[in-house]
Amino acid sequence: MLEAILKINREFQTTTALITHNAVIAEIANRVLYFADGRIVETRCNEVQRAPGELTW
Structure with missing residues (x-):
């Protein structure tokens, strides 16, 4: 599903x-x-995005 998104x-x-x-x-x-x-308390930008297949559950 993540790959499709x-x-x-x-x-x-x-x-x-x-x-x-x-x-x-x-x-x-x-x-x-x-x-x-209900409020944004922190924002982070990922320098390196991982592919869904690289995630470890």
């Missing part, structure tokens, strides 16, 4: 917001936003 983003030059509690998934993102009490 990334493929659509590349082909259609879109942005996808993926909300999860799984921190491993954040490794495929360009930018990761952290929320607390």
Whole structure:
């Protein structure tokens, strides 16, 4: 599923917001936003994005 999302983003030059509690998934993102009490408390940009197949669950 993650590979399909990334493929659509590349082909259609879109942005996808993926909300999860799984921190491993954040490794495929360009930018990761952290929320607390409904507000953004931190923003991080990944220097290196990992492919979904490289993730270790």
